[in-house]
Amino acid sequence: MNRTLRMMKLLLALAVALLITVEPALAAGAAVRTGSRSTVNRSGNVNANVNRNANVNRNTNVNRDLNVNRDIDIDVDVDHDHHGYGYGYHHPVGAAIVTAAVIGAILYEPPPTYTVVIVDGVTYYQSGSTWYQPQFNGTTTTYVVVASPR
Amino acid sequence: MKTLSRMKKVFALAMTLVLAGTLSASAAATPAVNSAAIDPAAIGALQKMGTYLRTLSAFQIEAAVQKELVLENGLKVQLEEAVSLVTRRPDRLMLKVSSERKEREFFYDGRQFTLWAPRVNSYATVVAPPTIRELIIKLEEKFGIEMPLVDLFKWGTEESNIKDITVAMELGTAKIGGADCNQYGFRQEGLDWQIWIQNGNYPLPRKLVLTTTTDEARPQHQAVLTWNLAPVFIDKDFTFEPPANAQRIVFAQPAK
Numbered sequence: 001m002n003r004t005l006r007m008m009k010l011l012l013a014l015a016v017a018l019l020i021t022v023e024p025a026l027a028a029g030a031a032v033r034t035g036s037r038s039t040v041n042r043s044g045n046v047n048a049n050v051n052r053n054a055n056v057n058r059n060t061n062v063n064r065d066l067n068v069n070r071d072i073d074i075d076v077d078v079d080h081d082h083h084g085y086g087y088g089y090h091h092p093v094g095a096a097i098v099t100a101a102v103i104g105a106i107l108y109e110p111p112p113t114y115t116v117v118i119v120d121g122v123t124y125y126q127s128g129s130t131w132y133q134p135q136f137n138g139t140t141t142t143y144v145v146v147a148s149p150r
Numbered sequence: 151m152k153t154l155s156r157m158k159k160v161f162a163l164a165m166t167l168v169l170a171g172t173l174s175a176s177a178a179a180t181p182a183v184n185s186a187a188i189d190p191a192a193i194g195a196l197q198k199m200g201t202y203l204r205t206l207s208a209f210q211i212e213a214a215v216q217k218e219l220v221l222e223n224g225l226k227v228q229l230e231e232a233v234s235l236v237t238r239r240p241d242r243l244m245l246k247v248s249s250e251r252k253e254r255e256f257f258y259d260g261r262q263f264t265l266w267a268p269r270v271n272s273y274a275t276v277v278a279p280p281t282i283r284e285l286i287i288k289l290e291e292k293f294g295i296e297m298p299l300v301d302l303f304k305w306g307t308e309e310s311n312i313k314d315i316t317v318a319m320e321l322g323t324a325k326i327g328g329a330d331c332n333q334y335g336f337r338q339e340g341l342d343w344q345i346w347i348q349n350g351n352y353p354l355p356r357k358l359v360l361t362t363t364t365d366e367a368r369p370q371h372q373a374v375l376t377w378n379l380a381p382v383f384i385d386k387d388f389t390f391e392p393p394a395n396a397q398r399i400v401f402a403q404p405a406k
Contacts, residue, residue: 034220036369037362039296040336040343041304041311043287078251079269116397123272123397134399136265136274138294139254142402 079141101130107143110134119149184316192318192334196345199353200306208238210381213299218369226367233298233373236381240281242388247298256297257390258285264390265295265401272397273390283307293401299373302355314338323349326356327376340364352379 111132114125125132125143132143213233218226231249236242241260247253255266263278263285276293278285282303289295304310317337324333324346331346346357360371392398 031222032219033222034362034365034367034369036218036371037341037360038215038217038298038371040301040338040341040358040360041309042296043290043309043311079253079267118398121398123399134272134397135402136267136272136293136295136399137402138296139252139265139267141267141270141272141399144402 101145103145103147105145106137107132107145108140110143117149122149124149187316188318189320190318192320192336193312193315195320195332195334195347195353196305196312196318196336199345199347199355200310202306202353203302204306206239206379208236208379208381208383210237210378210383211235211299211302212376213373215298216370216372218371220365220367220369224367226369235299236383236387237282238381238383240283242383242385243282243285244383244388245297245299255390257388258282259385259388262389263289266390266392266396271393271395272399273392274399274401275390276401283309292403294404299375301358311338326374329356331356352377 110125111127111130114127114132117124117126123134124146125134131146131148133146133149135142135144211234213235215231215233216228217231218228220226229249229251231247231252234246236244241258243256243258245256247255253268255268257264257266258278260280261278262275264273264275266273279288286297286300286303286309289297315336315338317335319335321333321335321344324331326346326348330349332349333344333346335342335344337343340363342361342363344357344359345355348354348356354375354377356375356377358371358373358375362369362371
């Protein structure tokens with residue numbers, strides 16, 4: 001009885017250990033830590049962190065390096081168009097939606113389903129009760145959850 | 151008696167060693183800018199190039215660019231892109247950056263600036279200042295946009311940071327795109343860079359290599375430039391005409 005109990009405890013411990021060490025598969029492509037700087041004459045006033053802090057579903061690596069061309073993820077700064085161009089070897093379809101209702105959250109792809117709504121000449125994507133505003137963050141296209149514009 | 155004098159000797163030796171140690175340590179701890187590391191000929195060439203660039207009223211460039219990203223696991227990824235630029239100073243600029251993954255076009259007509267992403271069919275337009283120089287500042291400070299080849303508009307102006315250079319060297323000659331060039335190497339904080347400047351009456355930058363030194367993987371950015379000093383264009387080229395179904399979007403702005 002004692003032995004069985006010990007075996008069970010051991011197995012339990014092993015199972016727990018495995019659970020802890022097995023990492024969830026990364027939903028995104030490999031995260032980028034640095035991009036090559038492209039400008040020699042930089043004033044130091046380049047605003048590299050426009051909206052970076054409200055980043056959902058990506059490795060929030062707040063890198064103080066003033067490199068605006070550092071993409072957060074190598075398949076983030078890719079045109080996700082309708083023709084299937086662009087490198088994007090992984091599209092986290094649907095993965096973003098669950099936590100996307102927080103205003104200020106940023107997606108790097110449009111939500112899987114949406115309606116285009118134009119308000120005051122500006123484009124919004126409406127998905128259920130969630131409103132997204134497509135924005136250029138630097139030159140990267142992003143979709144930011146905003147309050148309803150109407 | 152003998153012991154005392156021996157002790158004195160040992161003491162003196164020890165003190166000398168400590169002193170020597172301290173001196174050399176302090177010399178290493180404060181790496182003063184070594185003016186011998188700055189070759190005035192290299193700085194002079196940079197200034198001559200900058201002055202010449204400022205005299206150009208219009209130019210067109212085709213650039214073949216390679217850039218690198220360093221992933222979290224340290225792997226370096228190389229990407230290529232093509233840049234086309236047409237400008238008429240002081241207030242017309244059209245720039246196109248294209249790669250397999252991403253296309254962007256920049257339009258500036260002295261009044262408005264537009265960024266156009268053709269494959270995602272989206273564009274954003276803002277009111278722009280009256281000169282390219284002021285536009286560059288606005289793009290960087292307000293929208294976090296660093297234009298490709300923006301250095302061509304900064305060398306020879308107050309926005310050039312020659313004063314930050316700590317190492318400047320002549321590195322010999324080379325032919326780039328068939329043109330005889332002099333190669334120079336420079337160092338500044340966070341960046342080592344090399345430039346190949348054409349010999350003769352047109353001291354144009356023909357090739358640039360920027361090595362980022364803030365990451366141990368030292369990713370590089372390279373651009374090889376082809377120049378046309380008599381570009382042909384019409385004013386319409388600098389104004390963006392959105393296609394009928396294009397989506398107008400906005401630029402993200404930093405939280406105040």
